[in-house]
Amino acid sequence: xxxxxxxxxxxxxxxxxxxxxxxxxxxxxxxxxxxxxxxxxxxxxxxxxxxxxxxxxxxxxxxxxxxxxxxxxxxxxxxxxxxxxxxxxxxxxxxxxxxxxxxxxxxxxxxxxxxxx
Amino acid sequence: xxxxxxxxxxxxxxxxxxxxxxxxxxxxxxxxxxxxxxxxxxxxxxxxxxxxxxxxxxxxxxxxxxxxxxxxxxxxxxxxxxxxxxxxxxxxxxxxxxxxxxxxxxxxxxxx
Numbered sequence: 695x696x697x698x699x700x701x702x703x704x705x706x707x708x709x710x711x712x713x714x715x716x717x718x719x720x721x722x723x724x725x726x727x728x729x730x731x732x733x734x735x736x737x738x739x740x741x742x743x744x745x746x747x748x749x750x751x752x753x754x755x756x757x758x759x760x761x762x763x764x765x766x767x768x769x770x771x772x773x774x775x776x777x778x779x780x781x782x783x784x785x786x787x788x789x790x791x792x793x794x795x796x797x798x799x800x801x802x803x804x805x806x807x808x809x810x811x
Numbered sequence: 812x813x814x815x816x817x818x819x820x821x822x823x824x825x826x827x828x829x830x831x832x833x834x835x836x837x838x839x840x841x842x843x844x845x846x847x848x849x850x851x852x853x854x855x856x857x858x859x860x861x862x863x864x865x866x867x868x869x870x871x872x873x874x875x876x877x878x879x880x881x882x883x884x885x886x887x888x889x890x891x892x893x894x895x896x897x898x899x900x901x902x903x904x905x906x907x908x909x910x911x912x913x914x915x916x917x918x919x920x921x922x923x
Contacts, residue, residue: 729911737899739854739914785853789909796908797842797867801853 697721698788700802707776708810714761715771715805717786725791728769729799730760733783742784745769747791773807781809814838815915817902823921826892832918834885834902842866842908843885845877846901848917854901860885861908892922 697720707713719728730742745753745760753760761770773780786802789795815836824830834843842861846854859867860879868877874896876888885902899919903912 727909731914737848737901737917737919739901739903739912741911741913744911791909797844797859797861798856799912804851804853 698786698800698802700786700805702805703803704806704808706808706810707773707780709778710775712772712774713776713807715773715784715786715807717769717771717802719767719769719786719788721767721788721790723790723795727789727791728760728762729787729789730758730769730771731785731787731801732780733785733804735782739785743771776809778809778811781807783807815902815904815913817900817915817918819918820916821919821921823923824889824892825923826894828892829888829890831889832887832900832902832920834887834915835883836904836913837883838904838906838913839882840904840906840913841882842905842910843879844903844905844912845885845887846903848899848901850898858887889920892920894922897921 699718726747728745732740743755743758745762752762757774759772783804785804787799789799818833845857848854857871858877863879874891878886899917901917902915905912
């Protein structure tokens with residue numbers, strides 16, 4: 695069974711500093727995808743970044759980068775130059791590649807990020 | 812248009828009411844999803860439609876009835892709900908099963 699673990703229920707970061715949100719996963723499927731989503735208090739889930747299991751390079755999207763360590767089964771999100779608007783819940787998620795498993799994106803418990811002015 | 816819309820934004824209903832949630836996308840996505848999210852918890856998958864056919868039902872109680880009338884529209888019919896069904900209901904779509912999900916803003920449901 696696949697599993698996503700986010701061990702940081704809450705994190706504080708000073709504005710303009712970088713922060714790393716941890717995510718580890720467990721799967722026996724060689725083909726899988728890892729996602730990070732941001733959920734502000736308004737409720738909408740906002741896609742941030744994606745890493746495929748066969749991707750050789752770490753994904754980057756603007757201020758977001760994904761530190762993908764396949765052997766360790768970790769996919770940490772790095773946010774550079776934090777902004778007040780980054781305060782939100784962040785979810786790590788994974789989908790497997792086989793059959794209908796690809797439809798079942800599983801989410802971690804989430805990390806609440808607080809950015810301090 | 813890269814948007815998923817959901818109506819209504821908020822819904823309050825009694826346990827004997829019948830109501831429906833609506834979700835729409837015009838991105839040509841062939842997979843659509845319903846998720847349920849309780850406060851301070853991650854979203855939980857309820858249903859998946861692929862090419863307008865129900866592909867996955869995650870053992871959801873029959874008081875929740877999904878419907879996909881066409882490739883752009885997804886409904887969730889609600890009947891005889893319980894107070895514990897109060898939650899944020901998120902709709903999402905994706906090009907295929909491998910692609911990222913595009914989420915709507917959600918419907919906040921309160922069952923009295």
